[in-house]
Structure formats: C-alpha cells, structure tokens
Amino acid sequence: MGHIIGTVSEVMSTPVITAPPARTLTAVTEQLLEEGVGSVVLATETPDGIVTKTDLLAGHSTYDAPAEQPVSAVASTPVVTIHPDQPLSTAARRLDERKIKHLVVVDQGIEGVVTTTDILNQLGSTTTGLLNEVAASDE
Secondary structure: OOOOOOEHHHHOEOOOOEEOOOOEHHHHHHHHHHHOOOEEEEEOOOEEEEEEHHHHHHHHHHOOOOOOOEHHHHOEOOOOEEOOOOEHHHHHHHHHHHOOOEEEEEOOOEEEEEEHHHHHHHHHHHHHHHHHHHHHHHO
16 A cells, blocks of 8 residues: 555644533534534543444434433544554555544644545545656656
C-alpha cells in the first residue's frame, strides 16, 4: 500500500464532532444528523469510543428506550488512533487490519477523523494525477 501519496493530516475531517459517553443514543443520533457527519467520537479528555451511523441504527433497533440508553452501549472501543503525520498507506493498512472504517487522529488532542472514503478519494486523485503526467509526457 506504499503507493498512496500523502499524509493523514491532508485528508482527515475536521473539526471532530464529539459527545460525552453518557449522552443518550437519541441525542447523539440527532447530533450526527444535524452535523451531517458519519461518526461521533465519544470523549472525556481522550477518545473513549466512536459511534457510526451503523452503530446508532443498531442501537435504536436493539434498545426499547434509546432516549434513556447511553450511547457508550453501542460504541466501538478501544478507539483505534493514528498520528496526523503518518502516511496514508499506514492509515489504510491499519483500517484494513482492524476491519474498521474510521480512525481517530490524535496529536496533542483529538485532531480529526480519517475514513476509508477519505483515503480512496485521495487514491483516486493520485491516480488521476499520475495518468495526466503520463499523458502529458507522451505529447
């Protein structure tokens, strides 16, 4: 995977949407929809968990009273993290090895989130750029 050009900081999503682990499933679902994001990082001072749209949907179908259920009940833990200066190839490898779609980017604090979609978009841009260079050199 060494052919993915760039670093995590170049493609990560910011700002990170966070919520306390004790917030309810319903409240975090509303927050996710209002912010238009695919995940919410549960955090006190450090990342305690992460919930995605899929986790929230599962929680709403599992619990009879999602307005009373803490979101931490459906969170993925422990949080898999990566440093913003890491190459995208490292992020892709970590996502693949863990069979997950989101990495929380941490440095001095929670800096961002990088997803499989972010990396694939970068890979597409890199491939297009390389093809354009090859085409230009043929002229």
